[in-house]
Amino acid sequence: MNNKQIVFTSPWKAEIRQKRLETPALGPDEAWVRKICTLVSPGTELACLSGNESWFRMPGIPGYASVSEVLQTGDNVEGFAAGDIVFHYGDHSAYSVVSTRHVWLKVPPSLPLPWVPFARMAAVAMTSLRVSQIELGDTVAVTGLGLVGNMASQLARLQGATVIGIDLSEQRLQLAKACGADHVLLGGKGELRDEVMRITNGQGVSALIEATGVPKVAVDHLPLVGRFGEVILLGSPRGDFQTNVTELLNRIHLDGSYGNLTFKGAHEWRYPVLPDRFAKHSLARNCGIILELMADGRLRIEPLISHVLKPEEAEQAYQGLRNDKDRYNGVLFDWR
Incomplete structure (x- = not known):
């Protein structure tokens, strides 16, 4: 054989x-x-x-x-x-x-x-829900709508959240919409934050699930997260990225409109x-x-x-x- x-x-x-x-x-x-x-x-x-x-x-x-x-x-x-x-x-x-x-x-x-x-x-995606405090009535943004991001979106909705899917691909956005995402937004546009604030009545999202694994994507989308929000690192970070981390650390440390953020790793093997x-x-x-x-x-x-x-x-x-x-x-x- x-x-x-x-x-x-x-x-x-x-x-x-x-x-x-x-x-x-x-x-x-x-x-x-x-x-x-x-x-x-x-x-x-x-x-x-x-x-x-x-x-x-x-x-x-x-x-x-x-x-x-x-x-x-x-x-x-x-x-x-x-x-x-x-x-x-x-x-x-x-x-x-x-x-x-x-x-x-x-x-x-x-x-x-x-x-x-x-x-x-889907079990990889589920880790983002397991580590989070996402609850009924929260609004969650998911960046990156490949297999893992799409299923993280579906699972967040089952958890009771309103989901905003964000991607650079129109086709993936439409696929996420077909799978139940409440809102889909094209990434890389200057008005993205304005759209998220409109959807969330100016509060920002309760949680950002970052599913691309691209470090710059996580940093660039921090302004979408509201006070006391969570950033869930679901995609494994890969590639070099250089930046001044002071603004990032201030979003974790300072008590402002978009501060006191919590970063959480969501690698499946933590369980x-x-x-x-x-x-x-x-x-x-x-x-x-x-x-x-x-x-x-x-x-x-x-x-x-x-x-x-x-x-x-x-x-x-x-x-x-x-x-x-x-x-x-x-x-x-x-x-x-």
């Missing part, structure tokens, strides 16, 4: 490779799975493909969002059997041996299988992987809730799927995500 894999071989080069695979000898807490669909995480995977992520070594197999069929389980794996459909953090390969002591969840039977890997990106008696939230719990929201129709996934491609089309996928961001957004590889 051959295991097909997508491999990043050098900066901006993705290849499909075949590796001989024998039936594995499983550990007691492991399972052998056959992938159905895997989802590209544009921010992380493009950063890896650029060669600028120190933790990712080339040649390497990217990816961390999968829906798979269970082929075999280890002796200690209870409640799962061959033929079950599961969500897990799997890479872009046809077959994998995975630990069931990580995020490992049965898929609700009514859920369309291509939706399932989006649970990973334990599995439920823990000393922590309310975990990655597994968040993902389970996301799957339920999908199954109930409260989280919209179908509009986010832009392409379903064969693994052999990996080069097209990554070039599209890099150079044609208006059309390439939610890109799935279908391994069936």
Whole structure:
């Protein structure tokens, strides 16, 4: 049996490779799975493909969002059997041996299988809600409406907030609107703050969820945040940015109309992987809730799927995500 894999071989080069695979000898807490669909995480995977992520070594197999069929389980794996459909953090390969002591969840039977890997990106977005004090009646701005930002917008609305989506792409703005954003505003315009103040009756937003990972975007949008507001750093900051930080620090320190701000990091790994008696939230719990929201129709996934491609089309996928961001957004590889 051959295991097909997508491999990043050098900066901006993705290849499909075949590796001989024998039936594995499983550990007691492991399972052998056959992938159905895997989802590209544009921010992380493009950063890896650029060669600028120190933790990712080339040649390497990217990816961390999968829906798979269970082929075999280890002796200690209870409640799962061959033929079950599961969500897990799997890479872009046809077959994998995975630990069931990580995020490992049965898929609700009514859920369309291509939706399932989006649970990973939605769980990333959910961290912004977990760390925040967003409440019913608040107004939240989300900068960057890619997969993570779009789902952060949807989740903030489920939390009871009025959502203002901000992006440089008209297409992403319309997609966010179709997924329920209350207001969408084109970024980079001088009147952006005036529009936000009009929407918020001059108060500014209660929270700014920064989902682009571009440091300048976070700093430039601080004037949108009202007194005692929060700035939630959801996108992982990347790239160099030089500025005088005094104004930023004054917005945190001073008691003015737009002061006393709180900055919070919202990286998903701040929570334990599995439920823990000393922590309310975990990655597994968040993902389970996301799957339920999908199954109930409260989280919209179908509009986010832009392409379903064969693994052999990996080069097209990554070039599209890099150079044609208006059309390439939610890109799935279908391994069936």
